[in-house]
Amino acid sequence: MDNILEVKNLKKNFIQNQGFFTSNKKVFKAVDNVSFNIKRGTIMGLVGESGCGKSTTGKLILNLINPSGGEVIFNNKTLYNVENKIQLSGKNLRDLRKDMQIIFQDPYSSLDPRKSVESIVGEGVKKHNLLKKSELREYIISYLNQCGLDEDALKKYPHEFSGGQRQRIGIARALALKPKFIVCDEPTAALDVSIQSQILNLMLDLKEKHGLTYLFISHNLNVVKNFCDEIGVMYLGTIVEKGEAKEIFREPLHPYTKALIASVPKSHPLEKRERILLKGEIESASNIPEGCRFNTRCPFAKERCYKEEPKLLEVKKDHFVSCHLYNEL
Secondary structure (H helix, E strand, O other): OOEEEEEEEEEEEEEEEOOOOOOOEEEEEEEEEEEEEEEOOOEEEEEOOOOOOHHHHHHHHOOOOOOOEEEEEEOOEEEEEOOOOEEOOHHHHHHHHOOEEEEOOOOOOOOOOOOOHHHHHHHHHHHOOOOOHHHHHHHHHHHHHHOOOOHHHOOOOHHHOOHHHHHHHHHHHHHOOOOOEEEEEOOOOOOOHHHHHHHHHHHHHHHHHHOOEEEEEEOOHHHHHHHOOEEEEEEOOEEEEEEEHHHHHHOOOOHHHHHHHHOOOOOOOOOOOOOOOOOOOOOOOOOOOOOOOOOOOOOOOOHHHHOOOOOOEEEEOOEEEOOHHHHOO
16 A cells, blocks of 8 residues: 655744844744654544644645645655755645645634635635536535535535534535545544544545545544554654554553553443553643653653653554663664
8 A cells, every 4th residue: 555645854843032122032843853654545643632743743744834844745746845945836736735635623713704605615626626617516515415414504604503514514625625635633622522423434434435545633542543544642743653553552652652541531430551640741842851852751761761862663563662661672
């Protein structure tokens, strides 16, 4: 199975001035040397605490924000390579846009409240000239139907729908451009639990029907476990562990991954799980610790962890971890 997406050493630094009366600037390393591949027709999950850089990574992949470094290759085309000053632009970038779409976390703020559903779903289709104007209405209806909405939704506005229905509109908007790849930026986080499962099942059905590939960003490990083929665990702007979803949940290696999985409630009240207590709070991206960036919270930190940053290495087949506990093996 070939890769539809290759991400190499992706970086994003945000610069913040310290005040009007000083020239000092604070650098936030939101994404720092992130690399991974996504195989065509699969779902990769990107998980971690809030502020770890998951959503920023998704937006960088789609070139919605400018990268500070790295390379993104989509469908064997280089979207950009910062170091070699390669940047897809103009018509080539517009043509690629329809193949790479995004579903946002908040289904209300991501929809223009002044536009009808017909305009929202059809806007991208018209801009990319995918079909004749006379065919547009029926085309939009067909995608609304696939997402569980009927023709009556066409003339309505976002405020007239529930949260789950609004997310279905967002999915229909992305799907109408016939993309190959979709970034799903916590698409169920703002929904009730009962609605979450409906949306996830819908996304799985659409994936099979249209041959889609997803990057699924989430902090909900229960969702990721059952939804994704592979997982990348992010901490403070970088990936600390990645591999097959089943393997990572069966045998997590990085102490941070172990702590995340241990925090998930068990389905049976008598079922026990080892608890791993983390010290303190996640550090700021403007003050990344020297050595392993997890050393301030890790219960297993050694002297080496405070001096040398571990590399992301393959310690088992297709199972990578960035930790001196395993880098020494």
